[in-house]
Amino acid sequence: MQKGIGLVVAVVIGAIVVFALGLPEWSQRQAMDTLFARDACQGESWLPNIQISADRRIEYCTEAIRSGNWSGKNITWAYNARGISYASIGQYDHAIEDFSYAIKLDPRDAAFHLNLGNVWRQKGDYERAKIGYTEAIQLDPQYAAAYYARGIVKQKMGDSIGGAADIAKARQLQPGIGE
Numbered sequence: 001m002q003k004g005i006g007l008v009v010a011v012v013i014g015a016i017v018v019f020a021l022g023l024p025e026w027s028q029r030q031a032m033d034t035l036f037a038r039d040a041c042q043g044e045s046w047l048p049n050i051q052i053s054a055d056r057r058i059e060y061c062t063e064a065i066r067s068g069n070w071s072g073k074n075i076t077w078a079y080n081a082r083g084i085s086y087a088s089i090g091q092y093d094h095a096i097e098d099f100s101y102a103i104k105l106d107p108r109d110a111a112f113h114l115n116l117g118n119v120w121r122q123k124g125d126y127e128r129a130k131i132g133y134t135e136a137i138q139l140d141p142q143y144a145a146a147y148y149a150r151g152i153v154k155q156k157m158g159d160s161i162g163g164a165a166d167i168a169k170a171r172q173l174q175p176g177i178g179e
Contacts, residue, residue, distance in 0.1 A: 041081050057085040076105045080112055087119050095119045110140040117149060126153045144174035 041061040052060075061082035064070050070078055083098030099116035106112065117132025133150035136143055151166030170177050 041078055054085040054089045058082055076102045092119050092123050110136040110143050114146050126157050129153045144170045144177050148177050
């Protein structure tokens with residue numbers, strides 16, 4: 001809790017310094033965007049109880065990706081976060097592109113495979129969704145959410161026994177999941 005308060009204080013002080021210097025409005029916005037881009041891209045606000053819209057998260061992530069200032073895990077998470085935002089507003093093809101690119105950059109992150117599977121499921125392509133979930137499980141055999149999602153997809157595909165087995169495994173790993 002103290003770490004979070006310290007971060008807010010540091011950001012507010014930084015903002016006051018930026019505004020006190022009398023920088024032009026565009027410089028103020030650029031400085032503030034730099035301070036908050038990563039959190040905003042991932043849908044987090046530095047102010048309590050402030051929600052960032054999916055469209056705005058997409059803008060922040062796109063700015064971060066285009067800036068060339070991010071690399072490694074940060075850039076893969078920017079693509080992942082933007083994909084989540086696209087999926088949340090029904091832009092599934094854009095989400096698929098972003099999750100696929102995040103996987104290309106870091107094929108060992110199970111969350112990216114789960115997210116790609118979720119979008120394929122939302123589009124009704126259960127076979128591709130099952131592939132995404134299976135890849136997530138292969139990367140992280142303790143990933144309850146991937147087992148649960150794959151179980152749901154298997155049931156939708158008519159494999160009630162396989163689906164029930166995956167859901168049972170998910171509940172063994174994380175009691176209460178899906179309830």
